[in-house]
Amino acid sequence: MKKEFRVSGMRCSRCEILVKEALEELEGVDAVTVSFADGVVAVEYDPSMVSTVAMSAVIGEQGFKVLA
Numbered sequence: 001m002k003k004e005f006r007v008s009g010m011r012c013s014r015c016e017i018l019v020k021e022a023l024e025e026l027e028g029v030d031a032v033t034v035s036f037a038d039g040v041v042a043v044e045y046d047p048s049m050v051s052t053v054a055m056s057a058v059i060g061e062q063g064f065k066v067l068a
Contacts, residue, residue, distance in 0.1 A: 001047050006067040007059055010036035018062045026050050026058060039067075 010016065016034040019041055023032045028049025033042040043055055056066045 002042065002044050003052055003055070005041040005043070005056065005059060007039050007041050007064050008067055009064040010034070010039060012036060015062075015064070019059055019064065022058050022062050023055060026054065029055070 007019070010019065013036065015036050020032045020034045023029050023041070023043060026045075028046040029043060030046065031044040034040075041059060045055070059066050
């Protein structure tokens with residue numbers, strides 16, 4: 001399954017790396033693409049192993065805000 005999150009607060013490529021690495025640590029996440037310029041985080045994942053709530057929480061833990 002694929003989910004795109006709109007994220008505010010990412011300002012540089014280091015922000016992209018922080019979010020990408022944090023999400024990749026979650027079991028069930030298969031691929032992550034992050035664009036700070038577009039404010040988008042795209043995640044391919046197995047919904048039986050990880051929830052969108054958990055992924056949103058991880059993004060928030062990196063200091064960024066997931067927009068509704």
